[in-house]
Amino acid sequence: MPTLVIIGAQWGDEAKGKIVDVLGAEARYVVRYSGGNNAGHTVVVADEEFKFHLLPAAILHESTVSILGGGMVICPKGLLDELRRTQERRAALGRLLVSPAAHVVFPYHRLLDELEEEARGANKIGTTSRGIGPAYEDKVARIGIRMGEFVRPERFRRRFCEVLAVKNRLLRMFGHEPLEFDGIFEEYSGYARDLASYVEDTDRLLQDAVDAGDRVLFEGAQGTFLDLDSGTYPYVTSSHPTAGGACLGTGVGPRSIDSVLGVAKAYTTRVGSGPFPTEQDNGDGERIRQQGNEYGTTTGRGRRCGWLDLVALRQSCRLNSMSGLVLTRLDVLSGFERLPVAVGYALDGSRIDQLPTDIEDLARVEPVYETLDGWPDDLQGARTLDDLPRPARRYLEFIAEFTRTPIAILSIGPARDATIVLRPDLIWG
Numbered sequence: 001m002p003t004l005v006i007i008g009a010q011w012g013d014e015a016k017g018k019i020v021d022v023l024g025a026e027a028r029y030v031v032r033y034s035g036g037n038n039a040g041h042t043v044v045v046a047d048e049e050f051k052f053h054l055l056p057a058a059i060l061h062e063s064t065v066s067i068l069g070g071g072m073v074i075c076p077k078g079l080l081d082e083l084r085r086t087q088e089r090r091a092a093l094g095r096l097l098v099s100p101a102a103h104v105v106f107p108y109h110r111l112l113d114e115l116e117e118e119a120r121g122a123n124k125i126g127t128t129s130r131g132i133g134p135a136y137e138d139k140v141a142r143i144g145i146r147m148g149e150f151v152r153p154e155r156f157r158r159r160f161c162e163v164l165a166v167k168n169r170l171l172r173m174f175g176h177e178p179l180e181f182d183g184i185f186e187e188y189s190g191y192a193r194d195l196a197s198y199v200e201d202t203d204r205l206l207q208d209a210v211d212a213g214d215r216v217l218f219e220g221a222q223g224t225f226l227d228l229d230s231g232t233y234p235y236v237t238s239s240h241p242t243a244g245g246a247c248l249g250t251g252v253g254p255r256s257i258d259s260v261l262g263v264a265k266a267y268t269t270r271v272g273s274g275p276f277p278t279e280q281d282n283g284d285g286e287r288i289r290q291q292g293n294e295y296g297t298t299t300g301r302g303r304r305c306g307w308l309d310l311v312a313l314r315q316s317c318r319l320n321s322m323s324g325l326v327l328t329r330l331d332v333l334s335g336f337e338r339l340p341v342a343v344g345y346a347l348d349g350s351r352i353d354q355l356p357t358d359i360e361d362l363a364r365v366e367p368v369y370e371t372l373d374g375w376p377d378d379l380q381g382a383r384t385l386d387d388l389p390r391p392a393r394r395y396l397e398f399i400a401e402f403t404r405t406p407i408a409i410l411s412i413g414p415a416r417d418a419t420i421v422l423r424p425d426l427i428w429g
C-alpha cells in the first residue's frame with residue numbers, strides 16, 4: 001500500500017503536521033493538495049518548533065520530495081518567506097516542487113477577503129484573511145492566474161493586466177480605490193523569477209511514482225467539515241480537504257489511493273464561525289483551551305473547544321473511506337473526572353444520527369451524550385497502549401466501536417516519539 005492520504009477528520013487543527021512529519025520520513029513524496037497558507041501545521045523536532053503554512057510538513061526530511069499540488073492556491077511571497085525562514089534554520093531540506101496548475105494568490109485576493117467579510121456583517125465566516133476564498137473564486141470563474149503562467153514573464157504581464165482590470169472594477173464596487181499595475185507587477189515578477197525553478201509537471205511525476213510503487217503521502221489541510229461540499233456550508237473553506245480532494249488536487253486517480261488515515265483530536269475544536277454542536281462555551285471549554293494551548297497557528301485566535309462529537313466523527317470516517325483513525329491530544333483530557341461524548345443529536349423531538357445538511361438545523365441540534373470516566377494521570381510518558389490507564393483505554397475502545405474504525409496511531413504529546421503505532425498494517429501495508 002504505497003499511497004496514503006492523511007486528512008483532518010474534524011474542523012481542522014487536529015495536529016496533522018506532527019503525523020505528516022513522522023510518517024513523511026518513510027515517504028518518497030509528500031504532497032499538499034488543497035488550500036493555501038490558511039493552514040498552519042506545527043512540527044516539533046527535539047526542542048525546536050517549526051510552523052508551516054504552505055510547505056509540506058515533511059520538508060525537514062532531506063530524502064523526501066515535497067510537492068505543492070495543483071489543487072492549491074499559493075501566495076508566492078508567503079512561500080518564499082517560509083522557505084527562507086526554514087533554510088535559515090536547516091541547511092539541508094527536502095526538494096520542493098510546485099505544480100503549474102496551482103493558482104497564485106495576489107494582493108487583491110487578500111483585500112477582497114477582508115471586504116467580503118466586512119460586507120457579510122453578522123454572517124461573517126471568520127476567514128483567515130489570507131485571500132483563499134477570492135483566489136478560488138477566480139479559479140471557478142476561470143480567470144485565475146496559474147503558477148505555470150505566472151513564471152512566464154510575457155504571459156504573466158498579459159494575464160495580470162486583464163485580471164487586474166476586472167478586480168479593480170470589483171474593488172470600486174466595494175468603495176475601495178483601484179490597485180496600481182506597476183508596483184504589484186514588478187514585485188510579483190520578482191517572486192515569479194525566484195519560484196520558476198520549482199515549477200514542474202508534478203501530476204506526471206506523481207502518476208509515474210504511483211506506477212513505480214514509490215511511497216506517496218498526501219497531506220490534507222484544514223478538516224473534513226470545512227470542505228466546500230461536505231462541510232458545514234457556508235461556514236467552510238473554499239477547497240476540498242476531504243480524501244477525495246487528494247485526487248482532484250494532484251492528478252492521481254481514485255483507484256491509486258491505498259489508505260486513508262483521518263486525524264482527530266480526542267475532543268473537538270473549531271476556529272471561525274459556524275455551528276459546533278458539542279461546543280462548551282464555559283469553564284470546561286476554557287479548561288480544554290488552556291490545557292491544550294488551543295490558539296491558532298495561522299491567526300493566533302483562541303479556538304472554540306468542546307467534547308468529542310462521535311456523530312460527526314463517524315460521518316467523517318464514512319465520507320473519507322477511512323482505513324483508520326489517528327487520535328491526537330489524548331493527554332490534554334487528563335484531569336477531567338468525566339468525559340461526555342456525543343452519540344446522537346436531538347432535533348425537533350426526534351433523535352438523529354448524523355449532521356443535518358441544512359446549516360440552520362445543525363445550529364439547533366442538541367447533542368445526546370454518553371459520559372465516560374476520565375483519568376487523573378499524565379499520559380505523556382506512555383509508549384505502549386498498556387502504559388495508559390484503564391479509563392483512557394476504554395475511551396479509545398469506545399471511539400473505535402462507535403465509528404466502526406480502528407485507531408491506527410495514538411499521539412499523546414507534540415514530540416515525534418510521543419506516538420504509539422497500534423496498527424502499522426493500516427499505514428503502508
Ligand code: IMP
Pocket residue numbers: 011012013038039040125126127128129130131132133221222223226235236237238271272273
Ligand atoms: P478561509 O479558509 O480563510 O477562507 O476560512 C474559512 C473557514 O475555514 C474559517 O472558519 C477558518 O477559520 C477556517 N479555516 C481555514 N483554514 C483553517 C485551518 O487550517 N484550521 C482550522 N480552520 C481553518
